[in-house]
Amino acid sequence: MSDSVTTQRVPSSVARFADGLLAVDLPRLPDSNRCDAVAFIERRIRVLPSITRFGVQAIAAGVHAAGVTLGHARVRRVVLKLPLPLLTEYPRLIRSLGYAYIWETWPDTDVDGGTVEGRAA
Amino acid sequence: MTVHHDCDVLIVGSGAGGATTAAVLAEAGHHVLIVEEGPWVEQGSVVPFSLDQMDQQYRSGGVTVALGMPSIAYTEGRCAGGGTEVNSGLYWRPPEATLDSWRIKYRIKDFSTDDVLSICEEVESTLSVQKVPGEHTPASDILRRGADRLGWKNDEIPRWMTYRDGAGATEGHRQSMTRTYLPRALAAGARILCEHRLNKIVRSGRRAVSAELTDMTAATDGQNAVTISFRDVIVCGGAIQTPAILQRTGLRHRVGRTLAVHPTVKLAARFDDVVNTPDDVSVFQVKEFAPNISFGGSASHPGLVALALTDNWRDFGSAVTSWPELAIYYAAITSEGRGLVQVVPGVRDPLVTYRLTKRDRDLLGQGLGRLAMVMLEAGAKEVYPSFKGAPVVRDRADLAAMTTMFAVARASVMTVHLCSTAPMGDDDKRCATDSHGLVRGTDNVFVNDAALLPEAPGVNPQASVMAIAIRNARRYCADRAG
Numbered sequence: 001m002s003d004s005v006t007t008q009r010v011p012s013s014v015a016r017f018a019d020g021l022l023a024v025d026l027p028r029l030p031d032s033n034r035c036d037a038v039a040f041i042e043r044r045i046r047v048l049p050s051i052t053r054f055g056v057q058a059i060a061a062g063v064h065a066a067g068v069t070l071g072h073a074r075v076r077r078v079v080l081k082l083p084l085p086l087l088t089e090y091p092r093l094i095r096s097l098g099y100a101y102i103w104e105t106w107p108d109t110d111v112d113g114g115t116v117e118g119r120a121a
Numbered sequence: 122m123t124v125h126h127d128c129d130v131l132i133v134g135s136g137a138g139g140a141t142t143a144a145v146l147a148e149a150g151h152h153v154l155i156v157e158e159g160p161w162v163e164q165g166s167v168v169p170f171s172l173d174q175m176d177q178q179y180r181s182g183g184v185t186v187a188l189g190m191p192s193i194a195y196t197e198g199r200c201a202g203g204g205t206e207v208n209s210g211l212y213w214r215p216p217e218a219t220l221d222s223w224r225i226k227y228r229i230k231d232f233s234t235d236d237v238l239s240i241c242e243e244v245e246s247t248l249s250v251q252k253v254p255g256e257h258t259p260a261s262d263i264l265r266r267g268a269d270r271l272g273w274k275n276d277e278i279p280r281w282m283t284y285r286d287g288a289g290a291t292e293g294h295r296q297s298m299t300r301t302y303l304p305r306a307l308a309a310g311a312r313i314l315c316e317h318r319l320n321k322i323v324r325s326g327r328r329a330v331s332a333e334l335t336d337m338t339a340a341t342d343g344q345n346a347v348t349i350s351f352r353d354v355i356v357c358g359g360a361i362q363t364p365a366i367l368q369r370t371g372l373r374h375r376v377g378r379t380l381a382v383h384p385t386v387k388l389a390a391r392f393d394d395v396v397n398t399p400d401d402v403s404v405f406q407v408k409e410f411a412p413n414i415s416f417g418g419s420a421s422h423p424g425l426v427a428l429a430l431t432d433n434w435r436d437f438g439s440a441v442t443s444w445p446e447l448a449i450y451y452a453a454i455t456s457e458g459r460g461l462v463q464v465v466p467g468v469r470d471p472l473v474t475y476r477l478t479k480r481d482r483d484l485l486g487q488g489l490g491r492l493a494m495v496m497l498e499a500g501a502k503e504v505y506p507s508f509k510g511a512p513v514v515r516d517r518a519d520l521a522a523m524t525t526m527f528a529v530a531r532a533s534v535m536t537v538h539l540c541s542t543a544p545m546g547d548d549d550k551r552c553a554t555d556s557h558g559l560v561r562g563t564d565n566v567f568v569n570d571a572a573l574l575p576e577a578p579g580v581n582p583q584a585s586v587m588a589i590a591i592r593n594a595r596r597y598c599a600d601r602a603g
């Protein structure tokens with residue numbers, strides 16, 4: 001897991017998954033941007049309508065528990081590939097929220113997460 | 122500690138239905154109290170269509186979904202003025218044929234098409250409904266150009282906006298409810314309690330006697346209880362919350378059983394020039410295949426462009442860096458499917474489900490294909506359809522491939538037009554309320570919002586909601602005066 005999440009308070013299952021997913025999808029996204037995006041995702045998940053929220057949290061807990069036993073990266077890859085209807089919605093929701101936040105907040109972000117500052121450095 | 126209020130008429134919700142109802146009743150001398158779950162946010166203080174706006178003015182930050190195969194994402198306003206504060210402002214009168222058919226099919230009494238249309242005229246004047254006096258946005262021009270080249274019917278849709286002389290599309294001032302009917306209601310003596318959520322209406326037999334609310338601004342749980350006593354209550358919480366409120370009150374006859382929406386599928390299109398105007402949407406719609414299929418433009422903030430590309434990020438993702446050259450469009454259909462809104466005991470928000478029919482699925486596929494054709498005709502270099510596994514469309518051959526690959530189960534389907542969860546009419550087998558919104562089995566509980574529309578009108582619905590709400594509010598005043 002990246003520093004952005006480990007330096008915070010104990011992260012939720014959703015935060016851990018989101019952080020790992022964004023770190024793989026957007027490898028050059030600065031840690032602080034990813035941390036903000038994960039915080040945004042968590043905020044939005046907290047205000048989801050009750051039943052959707054219970055569903056997301058249940059899937060997140062299951063994915064996290066599997067990750068503790070089998071390794072988070074491995075479980076993440078499986079979750080992304082398995083065509084199970086509700087399970088596929090989970091990474092899709094996390095990505096949708098994360099990408100929307102990242103490009104709305106830093107519209108110059110590259111497709112791999114690189115930023116103007118990163119390019120200049 | 123519980124705070125208590127009294128009023129003649131309690132109005133729940135301050136959107137298109139609630140605000141108009143409040144103005145009519147307050148001006149007729151009723152002592153009106155409006156309760157609104159969301160905050161009062163001044164027009165212009167938040168960037169339109171931004172995530173910030175979604176945080177402040179949408180329910181659940183805009184992430185709400187009707188479960189199904191596929192699930193349909195929907196959004197509801199949750200602020201003073203409801204959906205009218207955040208919507209695109211595109212104004213359509215209800216079609217005459219639709220009003221005629223509703224009157225007959227649902228046995229709606231005193232529902233003359235001429236009367237409804239004459240109320241629409243009043244609404245048009247109050248909201249300054251008009252076309253853009255000056256320049257359109259590039260995204261608008263694209264839709265018109267593409268449709269013109271195909272010889273397809275298209276038109277500029279007027280909006281509830283005021284403009285200075287010759288002003289362009291982005292310079293309008295939205296005439297939402299916080300600018301129009303709510304100030305009118307308040308000037309006539311109505312009061313509004315924002316950030317107050319109604320939890321439950323308490324009944325004694327056929328009469329509702331009081332309401333229990335939560336003051337969401339209160340610092341602690343022990344200080345946030347509010348009760349309100351009233352003579353009558355009018356529920357205007359929108360098509361999802363209204364049936365949930367009624368069900369929690371024990372009113373279930375035909376309530377929440379017939380949710381109707383206009384489902385949409387989307388695509389992003391890339392052009393050679395800058396075409397993206399993040400804070401505005403296209404005012405043109407293509408109506409060649411109406412009422413079954415219509416095309417229009419969606420909000421295209423860079424975040425929303427990224428969202429539109431997410432499902433095929435590996436193939437589409439690189440386009441995100443060209444977001445200024447991209448705009449998002451939708452194909453909307455009139456759906457024959459229906460959905461359910463159901464409260465689940467002990468759970469705060471209702472469960473919402475929707476089932477598309479085979480015809481709906483086919484129409485969505487046809488719609489997306491034809492919309493992509495409009496984009497290519499308008500000069501799009503690349504089109505990115507929003508369904509998993511979609512190809513990039515650069516020419517007619519790609520378009521043919523895309524059409525065969527389309528599967529609605531893999532598409533991002535969404536809607537912003539929700540209605541029909543407490544339909545009105547004298548046919549009690551179909552309708553939850555009588556012909557003027559009085560809920561069956563009660564003497565003083567009314568509905569007056571989008572839930573009353575017996576079906577999705579096939580056009581943007583706010584004018585239909587407002588015209589019917591004003592009609593019913595006037596009838597209420599006439600009845601209570603007599």
Ligand SMILES: Cc1cc2nc3c(=O)[nH]c(=O)nc-3n(C[C@H](O)[C@H](O)[C@H](O)COP(=O)(O)OP(=O)(O)OC[C@H]3O[C@@H](n4cnc5c(N)ncnc54)[C@H](O)[C@@H]3O)c2cc1C
Pocket residue numbers: 133134135136137138139156157158159196197198199200201202203204205207208209210211212213317318319320357358359360362363366537538539569570571572581582583584586
């Ligand atoms: C993004 C978007 C774009 C749209 N674009 C257009 C368009 O261009 N043209 C058009 O004609 N229509 C458009 N619409 C649809 C239009 O806004 C709605 O049809 C209309 O607002 C419905 O009016 P309503 O009174 O039924 O509900 P709303 O306007 O949604 O108002 C309901 C209000 O009730 C409040 N409420 C709900 N439950 C409670 C409770 N328990 N306690 C207290 N308050 C409560 C809510 O917070 C809300 O403010 C759009 C909608 C959206 C969301």
